[in-house]
Amino acid sequence: MKLIFDGDSWAFGSEIVDSSVFLRNSNIVEPEEGIDFRVNDRYRVPKIYSHHMAQQLGCDYVNLGCPSDDNSSIIQRTMSYITTEYIRHDKSTDDILVIIGWTSPERNNFWWKNSKISQKIRLQPQSLGKRLLSHPNNCSDQDDQQIEEFSRMYAVYMWNPEEYIPRYISTIVQFQNFCNAHNIKWLSYNTFYQTPVLKRLDRNPSGWQDLDVLAEVKKIDKKIGSYHASENGKRKMKDLNIESLWHTVDPVRFYKKDQPVNTFKSFIDANVDDPYVGQHPSPSGHEAWATELVRYIKENNLL
Numbered sequence: 001m002k003l004i005f006d007g008d009s010w011a012f013g014s015e016i017v018d019s020s021v022f023l024r025n026s027n028i029v030e031p032e033e034g035i036d037f038r039v040n041d042r043y044r045v046p047k048i049y050s051h052h053m054a055q056q057l058g059c060d061y062v063n064l065g066c067p068s069d070d071n072s073s074i075i076q077r078t079m080s081y082i083t084t085e086y087i088r089h090d091k092s093t094d095d096i097l098v099i100i101g102w103t104s105p106e107r108n109n110f111w112w113k114n115s116k117i118s119q120k121i122r123l124q125p126q127s128l129g130k131r132l133l134s135h136p137n138n139c140s141d142q143d144d145q146q147i148e149e150f151s152r153m154y155a156v157y158m159w160n161p162e163e164y165i166p167r168y169i170s171t172i173v174q175f176q177n178f179c180n181a182h183n184i185k186w187l188s189y190n191t192f193y194q195t196p197v198l199k200r201l202d203r204n205p206s207g208w209q210d211l212d213v214l215a216e217v218k219k220i221d222k223k224i225g226s227y228h229a230s231e232n233g234k235r236k237m238k239d240l241n242i243e244s245l246w247h248t249v250d251p252v253r254f255y256k257k258d259q260p261v262n263t264f265k266s267f268i269d270a271n272v273d274d275p276y277v278g279q280h281p282s283p284s285g286h287e288a289w290a291t292e293l294v295r296y297i298k299e300n301n302l303l
Contacts, residue, residue: 003061005050006078007101010191011065013048015280047283052290070107070122071171097185104194105168125155162220166242189255192265210266214258217243252300264289
Protein backbone atom coordinates (compact mmCIF):
# COMPACT_ATOMS: atom_id res chain seq x y z
CA MET A 1 0.00 0.00 0.00
CA LYS A 2 1.21 3.50 -0.87
CA LEU A 3 -0.25 6.74 0.48
CA ILE A 4 -0.42 9.79 -1.80
CA PHE A 5 -0.96 13.09 0.00
CA ASP A 6 -1.79 16.48 -1.44
CA GLY A 7 -2.93 19.83 -0.12
CA ASP A 8 -1.65 23.26 0.76
CA SER A 9 0.80 24.49 3.40
CA TRP A 10 -0.93 22.47 6.14
CA ALA A 11 -0.14 19.29 4.20
CA PHE A 12 3.36 20.53 3.41
CA GLY A 13 4.15 21.29 7.05
CA SER A 14 4.93 25.00 6.79
CA GLU A 15 6.50 26.81 9.75
CA ILE A 16 7.98 23.63 11.22
CA VAL A 17 11.47 25.00 11.15
CA ASP A 18 14.79 24.11 12.75
CA SER A 19 15.40 27.47 14.42
CA SER A 20 19.07 26.68 14.91
CA VAL A 21 19.55 26.73 11.15
CA PHE A 22 16.65 28.72 9.68
CA LEU A 23 14.79 31.93 10.35
CA ARG A 24 10.99 31.66 10.45
CA ASN A 25 9.03 34.46 8.81
CA SER A 26 5.29 33.79 8.51
CA ASN A 27 4.93 30.68 6.30
CA ILE A 28 8.15 31.40 4.41
CA VAL A 29 11.33 29.58 5.38
CA GLU A 30 14.38 31.69 4.67
CA PRO A 31 17.73 29.89 4.75
CA GLU A 32 20.76 31.54 6.19
CA GLU A 33 23.58 32.07 3.71
CA GLY A 34 25.04 28.82 2.43
CA ILE A 35 22.35 26.57 4.00
CA ASP A 36 20.41 24.14 1.80
CA PHE A 37 16.61 23.90 2.23
CA ARG A 38 17.03 20.13 2.45
CA VAL A 39 18.58 20.65 5.87
CA ASN A 40 15.21 21.80 7.15
CA ASP A 41 13.42 19.04 5.23
CA ARG A 42 15.25 16.53 7.39
CA TYR A 43 13.88 18.36 10.43
CA ARG A 44 10.35 19.06 9.11
CA VAL A 45 9.34 15.90 7.25
CA PRO A 46 9.39 13.45 10.19
CA LYS A 47 7.12 15.81 12.12
CA ILE A 48 4.21 16.16 9.67
CA TYR A 49 1.07 14.03 9.53
CA SER A 50 1.83 12.29 6.23
CA HIS A 51 5.00 10.81 7.69
CA HIS A 52 3.25 9.79 10.93
CA MET A 53 0.41 8.12 9.00
CA ALA A 54 2.79 6.15 6.80
CA GLN A 55 4.57 4.89 9.89
CA GLN A 56 1.35 3.97 11.69
CA LEU A 57 -0.01 2.12 8.64
CA GLY A 58 3.33 0.61 7.57
CA CYS A 59 3.13 2.19 4.10
CA ASP A 60 5.32 4.00 1.62
CA TYR A 61 4.14 7.52 0.83
CA VAL A 62 4.60 10.63 -1.26
CA ASN A 63 3.60 14.14 -0.19
CA LEU A 64 2.71 16.52 -3.03
CA GLY A 65 1.52 19.37 -0.79
CA CYS A 66 2.44 22.93 -1.80
CA PRO A 67 2.21 26.08 0.37
CA SER A 68 -0.40 28.73 -0.53
CA ASP A 69 -2.09 26.42 -3.03
CA ASP A 70 -5.65 26.46 -4.37
CA ASN A 71 -7.93 23.46 -4.91
CA SER A 72 -7.77 23.52 -8.70
CA SER A 73 -3.98 23.30 -8.62
CA ILE A 74 -4.11 20.58 -5.97
CA ILE A 75 -6.33 18.29 -8.06
CA GLN A 76 -4.32 18.97 -11.25
CA ARG A 77 -1.13 17.96 -9.50
CA THR A 78 -2.68 14.86 -7.91
CA MET A 79 -4.15 13.59 -11.17
CA SER A 80 -0.92 14.37 -13.04
CA TYR A 81 1.10 12.34 -10.56
CA ILE A 82 -1.24 9.35 -10.70
CA THR A 83 -1.62 9.33 -14.49
CA THR A 84 2.15 9.76 -14.99
CA GLU A 85 3.31 7.26 -12.38
CA TYR A 86 0.55 4.65 -12.74
CA ILE A 87 -2.06 4.89 -15.48
CA ARG A 88 0.17 5.67 -18.48
CA HIS A 89 2.34 2.66 -17.54
CA ASP A 90 -0.68 0.36 -16.98
CA LYS A 91 0.46 0.05 -13.37
CA SER A 92 -2.25 -1.11 -10.99
CA THR A 93 -3.80 1.55 -8.75
CA ASP A 94 -5.36 -1.04 -6.45
CA ASP A 95 -2.77 -0.52 -3.73
CA ILE A 96 -2.82 3.28 -3.36
CA LEU A 97 -4.83 5.50 -1.04
CA VAL A 98 -5.03 9.17 -2.02
CA ILE A 99 -5.56 11.63 0.83
CA ILE A 100 -6.36 15.23 -0.08
CA GLY A 101 -6.79 18.13 2.31
CA TRP A 102 -8.89 20.74 0.50
CA THR A 103 -7.84 24.30 1.18
CA SER A 104 -10.12 27.27 1.79
CA PRO A 105 -12.43 27.17 -1.26
CA GLU A 106 -12.29 30.80 -2.36
CA ARG A 107 -8.61 30.63 -3.34
CA ASN A 108 -8.20 30.83 -7.10
CA ASN A 109 -5.56 30.89 -9.80
CA PHE A 110 -5.17 32.59 -13.15
CA TRP A 111 -2.58 32.53 -15.90
CA TRP A 112 -0.76 35.84 -16.29
CA LYS A 113 0.84 36.22 -19.71
CA ASN A 114 2.43 38.96 -21.73
CA SER A 115 5.54 39.34 -23.90
CA LYS A 116 7.83 38.75 -20.91
CA ILE A 117 5.89 36.59 -18.45
CA SER A 118 3.85 33.42 -18.72
CA GLN A 119 3.10 32.21 -15.23
CA LYS A 120 0.32 31.12 -12.91
CA ILE A 121 -0.66 33.54 -10.15
CA ARG A 122 -2.62 32.38 -7.13
CA LEU A 123 -5.00 34.71 -5.36
CA GLN A 124 -5.88 34.48 -1.70
CA PRO A 125 -8.55 37.12 -1.11
CA GLN A 126 -7.91 37.21 2.64
CA SER A 127 -4.58 38.85 1.80
CA LEU A 128 -6.62 41.91 0.76
CA GLY A 129 -5.59 41.66 -2.85
CA LYS A 130 -1.95 40.64 -2.42
CA ARG A 131 -0.78 37.79 -4.61
CA LEU A 132 1.17 34.99 -2.99
CA LEU A 133 3.70 34.11 -5.67
CA SER A 134 7.29 35.25 -5.35
CA HIS A 135 8.23 37.82 -7.93
CA PRO A 136 9.56 36.32 -11.20
CA ASN A 137 12.97 37.59 -12.20
CA ASN A 138 11.53 39.19 -15.32
CA CYS A 139 8.50 40.75 -13.63
CA SER A 140 8.49 44.50 -14.24
CA ASP A 141 7.14 47.16 -11.90
CA GLN A 142 4.25 47.65 -14.31
CA ASP A 143 3.43 43.92 -14.18
CA ASP A 144 3.50 44.06 -10.40
CA GLN A 145 1.15 47.02 -10.35
CA GLN A 146 -1.27 45.41 -12.81
CA ILE A 147 -1.31 42.12 -10.93
CA GLU A 148 -1.89 43.86 -7.61
CA GLU A 149 -4.74 45.90 -9.10
CA PHE A 150 -6.33 42.77 -10.57
CA SER A 151 -5.99 41.03 -7.21
CA ARG A 152 -7.60 43.95 -5.42
CA MET A 153 -10.52 44.03 -7.86
CA TYR A 154 -10.96 40.28 -7.50
CA ALA A 155 -11.12 40.54 -3.71
CA VAL A 156 -13.57 43.45 -3.79
CA TYR A 157 -15.93 42.46 -6.61
CA MET A 158 -15.51 38.78 -7.57
CA TRP A 159 -14.89 37.06 -4.23
CA ASN A 160 -18.38 35.65 -3.72
CA PRO A 161 -19.74 32.29 -2.53
CA GLU A 162 -21.95 32.18 -5.63
CA GLU A 163 -18.70 31.60 -7.56
CA TYR A 164 -16.38 29.72 -5.21
CA ILE A 165 -18.80 27.26 -3.58
CA PRO A 166 -19.92 25.67 -6.91
CA ARG A 167 -16.29 25.65 -8.09
CA TYR A 168 -15.18 23.95 -4.87
CA ILE A 169 -17.90 21.27 -5.07
CA SER A 170 -17.23 20.60 -8.75
CA THR A 171 -13.54 20.07 -7.95
CA ILE A 172 -14.36 17.52 -5.25
CA VAL A 173 -16.75 15.66 -7.57
CA GLN A 174 -14.09 15.65 -10.31
CA PHE A 175 -11.58 14.12 -7.90
CA GLN A 176 -14.11 11.53 -6.68
CA ASN A 177 -15.04 10.53 -10.22
CA PHE A 178 -11.38 10.27 -11.28
CA CYS A 179 -10.63 7.96 -8.36
CA ASN A 180 -13.70 5.83 -8.90
CA ALA A 181 -12.99 5.49 -12.62
CA HIS A 182 -9.51 4.13 -11.91
CA ASN A 183 -10.34 1.99 -8.88
CA ILE A 184 -8.40 4.29 -6.55
CA LYS A 185 -9.11 4.38 -2.83
CA TRP A 186 -9.42 7.91 -1.52
CA LEU A 187 -10.10 10.08 1.48
CA SER A 188 -10.50 13.85 1.55
CA TYR A 189 -11.28 16.46 4.16
CA ASN A 190 -11.52 20.21 4.63
CA THR A 191 -8.35 21.68 6.08
CA PHE A 192 -9.85 25.00 7.19
CA TYR A 193 -12.08 27.82 6.04
CA GLN A 194 -10.22 31.11 6.30
CA THR A 195 -12.99 33.42 7.48
CA PRO A 196 -13.14 36.41 5.11
CA VAL A 197 -11.08 39.29 6.48
CA LEU A 198 -13.27 41.74 4.60
CA LYS A 199 -15.98 40.71 7.07
CA ARG A 200 -13.82 39.79 10.04
CA LEU A 201 -10.35 41.24 10.50
CA ASP A 202 -8.74 38.13 11.92
CA ARG A 203 -5.88 36.45 10.09
CA ASN A 204 -5.11 33.87 12.79
CA PRO A 205 -6.50 30.31 12.69
CA SER A 206 -8.08 30.75 16.11
CA GLY A 207 -10.53 33.18 14.50
CA TRP A 208 -11.53 30.98 11.56
CA GLN A 209 -14.80 29.04 11.53
CA ASP A 210 -15.48 25.68 9.86
CA LEU A 211 -17.30 25.87 6.55
CA ASP A 212 -20.84 24.49 6.60
CA VAL A 213 -20.95 23.52 2.94
CA LEU A 214 -24.60 22.43 2.91
CA ALA A 215 -25.73 25.65 4.57
CA GLU A 216 -23.74 27.72 2.06
CA VAL A 217 -25.23 25.75 -0.83
CA LYS A 218 -28.75 26.35 0.42
CA LYS A 219 -28.04 30.08 0.55
CA ILE A 220 -26.89 30.34 -3.05
CA ASP A 221 -29.02 27.75 -4.88
CA LYS A 222 -31.61 29.41 -7.15
CA LYS A 223 -29.39 32.51 -7.13
CA ILE A 224 -26.63 31.26 -9.40
CA GLY A 225 -28.46 30.95 -12.68
CA SER A 226 -30.84 28.84 -14.70
CA TYR A 227 -30.87 26.98 -17.99
CA HIS A 228 -33.20 25.88 -20.78
CA ALA A 229 -34.13 22.21 -21.06
CA SER A 230 -35.96 21.10 -24.19
CA GLU A 231 -37.85 17.97 -23.11
CA ASN A 232 -39.55 16.24 -26.03
CA GLY A 233 -39.54 19.53 -27.88
CA LYS A 234 -41.06 21.54 -25.02
CA ARG A 235 -38.78 24.16 -23.52
CA LYS A 236 -38.61 24.44 -19.73
CA MET A 237 -36.57 26.67 -17.45
CA LYS A 238 -34.65 24.96 -14.65
CA ASP A 239 -32.58 26.39 -11.83
CA LEU A 240 -28.99 25.31 -11.36
CA ASN A 241 -28.96 23.08 -8.28
CA ILE A 242 -25.61 22.65 -6.56
CA GLU A 243 -27.11 20.92 -3.53
CA SER A 244 -27.94 17.84 -5.59
CA LEU A 245 -24.33 17.71 -6.80
CA TRP A 246 -22.98 18.04 -3.26
CA HIS A 247 -25.16 15.10 -2.18
CA THR A 248 -23.31 12.86 -4.68
CA VAL A 249 -20.07 13.25 -2.70
CA ASP A 250 -19.34 10.11 -0.68
CA PRO A 251 -20.21 10.91 2.98
CA VAL A 252 -17.70 8.38 4.30
CA ARG A 253 -14.68 9.06 2.10
CA PHE A 254 -15.22 12.78 2.70
CA TYR A 255 -14.24 13.11 6.36
CA LYS A 256 -17.20 14.17 8.55
CA LYS A 257 -19.17 15.57 5.65
CA ASP A 258 -21.92 17.97 6.80
CA GLN A 259 -21.01 17.56 10.47
CA PRO A 260 -20.50 20.74 12.49
CA VAL A 261 -16.86 20.01 13.42
CA ASN A 262 -15.22 18.71 10.25
CA THR A 263 -11.74 20.10 9.61
CA PHE A 264 -8.08 19.52 10.37
CA LYS A 265 -8.17 22.91 12.13
CA SER A 266 -11.16 22.24 14.38
CA PHE A 267 -9.84 18.80 15.34
CA ILE A 268 -6.51 20.10 16.60
CA ASP A 269 -8.25 23.07 18.26
CA ALA A 270 -10.25 20.62 20.35
CA ASN A 271 -7.58 17.98 20.99
CA VAL A 272 -4.15 19.62 21.15
CA ASP A 273 -2.84 21.97 23.84
CA ASP A 274 -0.46 23.77 21.47
CA PRO A 275 -2.11 23.33 18.03
CA TYR A 276 -0.24 26.01 16.08
CA VAL A 277 3.13 27.39 15.20
CA GLY A 278 2.34 30.71 13.57
CA GLN A 279 -0.61 30.09 11.22
CA HIS A 280 0.07 26.37 10.75
CA PRO A 281 -0.21 23.14 12.75
CA SER A 282 2.50 22.43 15.29
CA PRO A 283 4.34 19.09 15.34
CA SER A 284 1.94 17.90 18.05
CA GLY A 285 -0.99 19.06 15.90
CA HIS A 286 0.32 17.03 12.95
CA GLU A 287 0.82 13.94 15.10
CA ALA A 288 -2.69 14.15 16.56
CA TRP A 289 -4.23 14.62 13.10
CA ALA A 290 -2.33 11.59 11.77
CA THR A 291 -3.69 9.44 14.60
CA GLU A 292 -7.22 10.70 13.94
CA LEU A 293 -7.10 9.95 10.20
CA VAL A 294 -5.65 6.48 10.80
CA ARG A 295 -8.44 5.82 13.29
CA TYR A 296 -11.02 7.03 10.76
CA ILE A 297 -9.54 4.93 7.94
CA LYS A 298 -9.56 1.76 10.02
CA GLU A 299 -13.02 2.39 11.50
CA ASN A 300 -14.51 2.84 8.03
CA ASN A 301 -12.46 0.14 6.22
CA LEU A 302 -11.13 2.61 3.66
CA LEU A 303 -8.02 0.61 2.74
